[in-house]
Amino acid sequence: MAALHLEKVTKVYRKGDNEVRALGGVDLDIEAGEFLTIVGPSGSGKTTLLNILGCLDSPTEGRMIYDGQELRSLGEKGLSAYRRDRISFVFQSYNLIPVLTVRENVELALVIERKLSNGDIRARVIEMIAAVGLAGKEDRYPRELSGGQEQRVAIARALVKQPLVVLADEPTANLDSHTAEDIVELMRKINADRGTTFVFSTHDRLMMEHARRIVTIRDGLVTADERK
């Protein structure tokens, strides 16, 4: 069974009397360890799909089965708990907590999870920071880092809790091409070494080149699903 299974998922937003159909019945299976890119023009529903995949938003209709568990029945708290335990995010503008150091930002995901002892958290955080190439910068604040370094911290934060899936919304959009290449390489390496599932939305050709599967979405529907 697929790690993430979406079946006839729709999302309708209502603004007054108007209805906006952001997703019109998406069927999607994502296997563990995939490196998948969702592409499509602006307004096609990429972000809505990512939000639903990330349990940040609930579908209006349809089924979501993650790791064998039906998520539709989970309420607000249940979805929060599911996000906390199984899903990580990497954002376009990094979204690190400015008052926390690199180490504390990476720790955050584990601290919220409340599963490991302090010693285990420390060990795993140090290992993860080293894995993204930031060893020695643990005590720096985000303002003391370059954009590329900030995104590496964000990736470390996403990976440290060993999630079911990492969802990334245009993770290279704010980076120069050289740094973007580094970041994509890093994620590819982690995907290969650790088998972590990555799902991106992107307009970036470089990311599309590295993706092993490209799902195209248009007007809220999957119009192409290409595997390399």
Added chain:
Amino acid sequence: MGTLWKIALRNTLRHRRRTIITAVVMMAGISVFILFDSMLAGMDRMAVDNMVDYTTSSLKLRTPAYVDDIAATPLDKPLPDTAGALAVLRGRGIAAAPRIRFVALASNYNDEIPVIADAVDPSSDTKVFKLSSKIVSGAWLSSSTPKSVVMGYLLAKELGLKVGDTVLVSAQTVNDVTNADEYNIAGLVDTPAPEVNSSGLYISLGDARALLVTPYVPGGFTTEIDAALPRDSSLNAALISGEKAAAALGPALPALRVDPIGYLAQSYLSLRNTKAKYSFILVFVVLVIAAVGIVNTILMSVYSRIREIGVLRAYGMTRGDISRLFTLEGLILGFIGSVLGVALGALFDLFMVLKGLSITSFASVMGSLPLSGVIYGEWNPRAMIIGFFFGIVVSLIAALVPARKAAKLEPTSALRFQ
């Protein structure tokens, strides 16, 4: 919880200007409350001390019948055994002085003014009251100079009299007959008790007994015995020790009422609650202003960190966690403001306790309150604790609104926020 504290604390310290402005408003409110409380306690202390030293003493012994009829200052209800009562008090190391209180008229032969006259034992009275130390002209009464009086300097001024002049004093005798006699003015007193200055007249017990034609009573005719208890560190301590002393003396003096200062000064003390209310209203208004500042500060914090809230929610923080995060910021702001407020209040207090505040220039507006000279503050740890916790509670309440607002944000819209 540790991470929430860390984020809350660092955000509070990061936006220093906002934090300082909010904390300063809180500091002002709390420190003014502590200062006012100290001043009011000092005023109370001064007022009661002045009553003890110049009018009421700290413990008064009278017959129950006399107290029941006190408005008439009756002369037909004297102490049954003055000497015995004095012996009980002095046997316990308590300074005591017998007195007769009566209403009289003081006249310069043209005008007459009603006065409250106190017949005193010139030597023992100085061990209980401080009138003899407030003589501004002439001298205190002496057994070697009979037929003399000491009077308030304003009363003398009103009658156009001075030391060495003669004053005609008339009063109703024990038998309800008017009697009068002439007395030499031995001295004038200027005390912090306004009623002493404007209508106080002191005469020796012997002269008063002759004027009032009092009957023979074993130990001498008196209407009251005034006693001086050791000075306590605070007004509250004085009130408590007064109660205890009165309770301890009661069984030894079954025929008498023993009234402590708490009873003797009750009309003044009842004003204290009203003053305390006004003081609390003042601090409440200031802290409401501070609370508005806290709401504003935390709302600004919420608006400037909407995306951060989205990230925290995306990583699994619940609405409750987000609410707690911003409530903690309010708590930290309140804590900083309250600590600074208590510290500044303690400095104000220190100044008031050591240096005091002169109210001489306000004497004209003090009316009949027994206040003049320098008001000294009183240490009141209770006011500091109240101020501290009130600041914390106000901050917590103020933080609830923005904290709820932050908690209600949907993670998707928070993450989209530009």
